Amino acid sequence: MDWGNVTAEDLIGALKEIDWTSPPRPLNEFFSKFTIPRSYSKWSSRLKCNLYYYRTNYFLLILLILGVACILRPLAILATALSALAIAFFNDSFAASFSEKVTRTVRRFSPHLAAKMRPPHMPVIRGHPSAKKSVYICGQPRLLFVLLFSAASFLLWYTSGSLLYVSWAHVISIFVTVLHASLRTPNLKARLNTFREEFRAVWRNYSEL
8 A cells, every 4th residue: 555645534534444452563563663754755654654553552652641641630530531432432443342332231231221222224225225324322323422422521621620731641642653653664564464454445345345
């Protein structure tokens, strides 16, 4: 894959649909080799490649920095968790996994309630869905959960009075992520993994025809 031709919109779309449950890359690989890119095009290509390949590492790195910043702000920890969930709900794989785990837990205590938490069936016309696929969480539209968790996190941010403090932690975590992704030289494994993911995407689209 030529990462130089991949737009930011394409990268965000790929990160939205990709499975985030994969384990992080080993630390000896994550901190292996660093070089300064020679041109803007090489920097842009390297940045997008590393953000995609080390996505789990960067996610954990951001959580670590935010966790350290929230140690002295107990309410900020809960607010950060709610904010992270609200953002994570935009990932299709995470939303489906979260809904499945919650529904499975509820089923142990109330099978009748769990049955109501199933996503609605979409009508099918001539073998194809009549509308664009929508993501549901516990039987409700995903946007509802995003708004609820965002509102709850905003309330906690406001009452805790630590929004500015944690905002600096967000800036630092993003800066560290971009700095690492800019200087980390993509290895052969990253390129092979990219081609593998690209093949899976093509094969998935082919099988849906």
